[in-house]
Amino acid sequence: VSLQRLALLVSSDIDALCACKILQALFHCDHVQYTLVPVKGWQDLETAYLEHKEQFRYFVLINCGANADLLETLQPEDDTVFFICDSHRPVDVVNVYNDTQIKLLIKQDDDLGVPAYDDIFRDEDEDEEDSGNESDSGSEPSGKRRRYDEAAVERRIEKQRKRREWEGRRREILFDYEQYEYHGTSSATVMFELAWVMSKDTKDMLWWSVVGLTDQWVQDKITHMKYVTDVAALQRHVSRHNHRNEDEENSLSIDCMRISFEYDLRLTLYQHWSLYESIFNSSYTSSNFKLWSVHGQKKLQEFLADMGLPLKQVRQKFNAMDISIKENLREVIEESSNKYGMKDIRIQTFGVHFGFKNKFLASDVVHAAAALLESMEKDESNTDNFIHALDCLSRCTPSPPLHPSCVLQPHSCFSIKQSMGLCPLWVSLMGLFVSQGTPDVQLFSKPMSLTLLCKYLLKAFVRSTKNKRCRLLPLVMAAPLDAEKGTVIVVGIPPDSETSDKKNFFGRAFEKAAESTSSRTLHDHFDTA
Numbered sequence: 001v002s003l004q005r006l007a008l009l010v011s012s013d014i015d016a017l018c019a020c021k022i023l024q025a026l027f028h029c030d031h032v033q034y035t036l037v038p039v040k041g042w043q044d045l046e047t048a049y050l051e052h053k054e055q056f057r058y059f060v061l062i063n064c065g066a067n068a069d070l071l072e073t074l075q076p077e078d079d080t081v082f083f084i085c086d087s088h089r090p091v092d093v094v095n096v097y098n099d100t101q102i103k104l105l106i107k108q109d110d111d112l113g114v115p116a117y118d119d120i121f122r123d124e125d126e127d128e129e130d131s132g133n134e135s136d137s138g139s140e141p142s143g144k145r146r147r148y149d150e151a152a153v154e155r156r157i158e159k160q161r162k163r164r165e166w167e168g169r170r171r172e173i174l175f176d177y178e179q180y181e182y183h184g185t186s187s188a189t190v191m192f193e194l195a196w197v198m199s200k201d202t203k204d205m206l207w208w209s210v211v212g213l214t215d216q217w218v219q220d221k222i223t224h225m226k227y228v229t230d231v232a233a234l235q236r237h238v239s240r241h242n243h244r245n246e247d248e249e250n251s252l253s254i255d256c257m258r259i260s261f262e263y264d265l266r267l268t269l270y271q272h273w274s275l276y277e278s279i280f281n282s283s284y285t286s287s288n289f290k291l292w293s294v295h296g297q298k299k300l301q302e303f304l305a306d307m308g309l310p311l312k313q314v315r316q317k318f319n320a321m322d323i324s325i326k327e328n329l330r331e332v333i334e335e336s337s338n339k340y341g342m343k344d345i346r347i348q349t350f351g352v353h354f355g356f357k358n359k360f361l362a363s364d365v366v367h368a369a370a371a372l373l374e375s376m377e378k379d380e381s382n383t384d385n386f387i388h389a390l391d392c393l394s395r396c397t398p399s400p401p402l403h404p405s406c407v408l409q410p411h412s413c414f415s416i417k418q419s420m421g422l423c424p425l426w427v428s429l430m431g432l433f434v435s436q437g438t439p440d441v442q443l444f445s446k447p448m449s450l451t452l453l454c455k456y457l458l459k460a461f462v463r464s465t466k467n468k469r470c471r472l473l474p475l476v477m478a479a480p481l482d483a484e485k486g487t488v489i490v491v492g493i494p495p496d497s498e499t500s501d502k503k504n505f506f507g508r509a510f511e512k513a514a515e516s517t518s519s520r521t522l523h524d525h526f527d528t529a
Contacts, residue, residue: 005033007056009048009064011526012040012382013448014369016063017390018188018212019085022195022205023060029200038386039064041524042073049074063087063187064526069094070102085187087216088526090177093120107185107193115173122166180503181529183221188212189230196237203241203257208393210234210259210350211369214362217347219448220455223502231348235261238350258353262361265330266347269364275314275321275329276304283452287460288342299340306336368392374446432457433488434479444479447525450491453477462496471495474506492529504529 006027010020020036027034035056037048045064052059059082061070066086071094076082084095085105089112095102096114106112192209195201213230216222222230238259267285270278279285279300289303290296304314309332313321330346337345350362373389380388432454434444444450454477462471474494481489492506507528514521 004058005035005056007048007052007059008034008036009039009045009059009061010036010386011063012038012373012386013063014215014366014373014389015087015186015188015212017369017373017386017393018208018215019062019186019191020390021208021393022188022191023062025202025205026191026195026198026200034060038383040382041526042068043522043524046074049076053077053080057081058083060084061086066091066095066104067181067526067528068092071098076101085190087183087185087187087221089182089184090114090180093174093177097121105190105194107190110184112184113177115177119173120170122163179508180505181507181527182501182503183216185230186212186216189234192237201237203259206234206237206241207257207259207350207352209237210352210362211365211393214349215366215370218363218366219451221502223500228348231350234350256355260351260353262349262351263330263346264349264351264361265333266345269367271318271359271361272364273318274316275309275318276311283456283459284345285342287456287463288340290460290464292460303336303340306339307332365393370448374443374449376442432475432477434477441480445481445489447489447491447527450477450479450489451493454491454493455496458493458496471497476506 008020008023010016024034024036026032035052037052039045039048045061049059053076057080059080061082061084063086065082065084067088067090069092070082070084078101081101081103083103083105091104091106091112091114093114095104096112097117186209188209189212192201192205195205213227213234217227238261241259266282267275267278268282270282273281279289280291285291289299291300304311309325313325318326334345337343351359352362352365353359369389369392372392373385375385375388377385434441434450444453454475457477458475461475465471472495474492476490476492478488478490481487490510492504492510494500494502494504494506507523510521510529511523513519514523
């Protein structure tokens, strides 16, 4: 493979970008030539393959291609090989059991839960052998032939009955396996562990792995237990790299990258905005305080007073706050948060330092890269946005300062009360539509932004309602995609629960709904829900 040029097809999400950066660094080490192609969905993937299939034999797919029958979708030549590193689950069974053209890069301790081969695949040789035995009986004398015919009919009936039973079991097994969509280990983490096994891992690769994992947490794709487990694994690598640099012979300049484990606040970009802006725009604090209401904003003022923080300080940029306030800010916020029922205001995460001047939390980088990836600049194409987001992950390219509108601002978009007035669609489902006249509506025509908004609104609604039954309902949300064509983008999320396994059933549900209503739909995104 190292002697041939590769096609690198990368999905448009932050984890995929981080995995791409790690793989690019590995390719650079081994002088592997490649062509990078960003893909937004299945149509882009098919187009990219058709455009490059004559030039390339090997294709590397990052965060795309695993959850559908790739050979059926792309119809490749027999000598084409696909290397797939994809966190989407479940992995299509054909991709799992085809080890000649499909090479899956998956962490060893990831339990895919794939059905046994004999339960879902049946060798055709058995059927041909049975039919061959039946045809041989035709050469017998007529007296024996009648008895053989009766026996052959019984065998055929029995064989058909067993086949129907097997096919019924197969449908049930595949339905149980494929009905829920969820996410496995971050692709960036898988790529970093590959680099570590090859003894080619660097601090930059480790940081990209951290950002990829943090993206899964920010986007609420994995459970809290999975996140904590993967953070612990990365913390060991951080300690290993930091210990290596403490050696006097290998000591590095103070201007070099330093990664640190942090037990930091769940406040979006608070070190780059003002503390007030961060509390107001963070999903966790906004939904807990119910900041869309007058009572909630009054509660926030009480919270700030309880901490003893002057409004003048919390409304100015974090860098301009008094040093005496910033020194123990985390502890003060945590103590007051406990009084207001926010007992998990702090979360395990990582930060990166570039000398004394620049410090970023992993979640800061995720939000910055996401804002660039889903930028609405008129002169920028999707490919331009992809390249800008990829570049912002490099240490030599500082992330741009973000205005709060880059992260979700549902308060200025519409109130929770108005939004949830549209909710009851069916008995077991809540629905919401972002109307064309809504301010900043174009921001929510992008998958990541709309998904984050949807999850925030469901969380806010759960904390607002006294109806316990509503807390068990999922939410479907739609936003205008193309006003001229009259199309909308639809996202569905499961009920908001602390014990949620983060499995989403809307992917299959949308397909069934489109089929039963004969609607004009396009299931193009790699996240089917």
